[in-house]
Amino acid sequence: MGAYLVRRTVLFFVTVLGVSILIFGLMRIVPGNIADILFESSGFIDQVQKAKIEAELGLDKPLLQQYLSWIGGLAKGDFGFSYMSERPATAEILARLPVTLKLGGLTLFFTVLFGIPLGVWSAVKQNGFVDNTLRVVTLSALSLPSFWCGLLVLMFAVHVFGTIPIYSNEPRGVWQELALLSIPALVVGFRSSALIVRLTRSSMLEVMRQDYIRTARAKGASESSINYHHALKNAILPIITLLGIEASHLLGGLVVIETVFNIPGLGRYLVEAIRWRDYPIVQNLVLFSAFAVVITNFIVDMLYAVIDPRIKYSD
C-alpha cells in the first residue's frame, strides 16, 4: 500500500506538471496576446504603448522564464494577476468558485437522484414498457446539446412567465438561490443522469443473473431488498467510476451552461479569459480543473478498496 501511494503521488505530479506545460504552451501559440487585442479594438497599434503593456505584464521575457515564474509563484501560493481586471487571480477565481461549486453539487445530486433509481427500475423491468421508454429518453438526453436544452428552457420561461430568470451574485435566501440554480443544474444533470441510468441498468443486469440473487429470492427476501440491498451493492463499482468521471469533468459542461444562463461562475469566466488571452486566469483554471480530475480519480480508486474488500492495492 505504501509503495502504491508513493507511485500514485509521483504520477500525480507528473500529470499535473505535464498539464501545466501543455496549457502554458497552448496559450503561447494562440495568435495575439492581450496587448494586441486591446489595440485591435481601438483600431490602431501604438508600438511604444504596446511594448510598455507587454513589459508590465512580463510578456516580453523569454518563454521559459515566464513559465518558471508562473510555477514558482504557484509553489509560493501566488497565482499571479488577471490581465483583464489587474486584480489577483486568486481573488477573481475565489469570487466565482461558490456559484460553480453549488451548480456542480446540485448537478451531481440530480444525477444520482434520478440516475440510479431509474437505472435499477429499467433493469428490473428489462425489455418492458418502462425499460423501452427509458432507453429512448436516455438516448435522446445524450443527443441533446445542453446549451440548446438551456435555450429551450429559457424560451419556455419567456412564453409562460414572460421573463427570464436572472442569475447574479446579489444576496438571496439559500432556498431561493438553490431553486434558481436547480434549473441549469437539471439541464446539465439530464445528460449525466442518462449516462448513469444506462450504466446502472447494464451493470444491474449482469449482477442479477448471478446465483446469489436466486438464493436471496429463494430464501424469501423482498424484491426491493434484492434489488437495492443484494444486487445494487455489487453493481455499484462501475457506477462510482462513471460518477467520478462525471464529477471531475463537470467544469466542461458548466462552461456551456453558465454561458447560456449568464451565470457568473468559473466556466463562463474561462471562456472570457480565453477570448482575452488572460494567461494567468486560463492557466490557473485549467490546471485547477486537471487537479480536480486527478484527485477525484484517486478518491474513486480508494473508494473501490473500501466498497469491495477483494480489491487491494499493492506493488
Next chain:
Amino acid sequence: MSPPPSESAASTIGGHSESGPAANVSFDAELARAGANVNSRWGMALFLAKRYPLGGVGLAIVTLFILVAVFAPLITGHDPLATNPSISLAKPAAAHLMGTDFMGRDLFSRVIYGARTSLAVAFGATLLGVVFGVLIGLASGYLGGWVDLTTQRVIDMLQALPTLILAMAMAAALGPSLTNTIIAIAIPKLPSIARVIRASTLSLREMPFVEAARAMGMSEMRIALRHILPNTLAPLIVLATAGLGSAILVEASLSFLGLGVPEPHPSWGRMLSESAAEYVRTAPWLVIFPGLAITFAVFGTNLLGDALRDILDPRQRTSN
C-alpha cells in the same frame, strides 16, 4: 488470418473495465445459430435490421444526414450566405421555410448546408482520432518499454482535462478554421482510442498466432499491422461510431462559444450563439431549427453506435 482468440469475460469487478479486446466471437457462427442467412450479404443485413430496429433507424438517419450534406444545393434554392436586410428576422413562411436570421439569410438553407460543416468535422475528427489513436495505441502496446511509458504519461495528461476544455484550449491555440476545429476535436479523442488499442494489443501480443508469425520470419511492423490490428477492429468500430455523435456535439459547443468553425461555413452551433438569449424572445425559430438539426444528427449516430456495440461487442450489451 488466424481465428480470433476467444477470451473469457470473467472479470472480478463487473466486467466494465476498458481493458481487453472485445470478447471475440465468430460472428458468422453466432448469426447462423440465431437463424440468419449468412451466405448472402443482404440476408445478413436484413437479419440485423430486424434484430436491431433502433440501429436500423439510426443507420437511416445517418444516411439521410450524409445525403443532405452531399446534395445540399439540390435541396434548397437559396444561397446560405446571401444576405438581405429587407427580410431580416422573417418568420417561417413558404418562401423561407424556417424563416430568416437577422442578416436576412435563409435559415433553411443554412441548416441544410450546416450538415456539411457538421459532417466534415465529425468524420474528419473521428478519422484523425482513430488513425493517430490506433498508431499510438499499437506502438505503446506492441513496443512496450519507454515508448509505452512516455505515451501513457501523455495520455494521463490529456485525460486529466475535460473534453470540452481541452478542445477549447486547442481551438484557441490553433486559431479559427475548419481544419483546426477538426484537429481540436480529434485530440481529446486520442486517449480513449489509444487506451483500448493498447489493451487489446497487450493481450494479442502473447497469442500463439503472433508467435507463429514471428517464427515464420515476419517483420514486427507487419505483425503489428496485419495480425494485431485486424483483431482490434470490433472495439474500434464501436468507439469510432460513438465518437461521431460526441464530435458533432463538441463542434456545436465550440461554435456556440465562438471558438469553433468560423464564417463563412454555416455551423449549427454558431447559428445558436448568434441567436442566443435575445432571439429566445423575438425569433424562436432561430433557436429551434439549428438545435433540432444537431439533436437529430447526434441521435442517429447514437442509435447506430448502440446497435453496433450490441452486435460487435457482446460483453457490453445494453439489450440482453
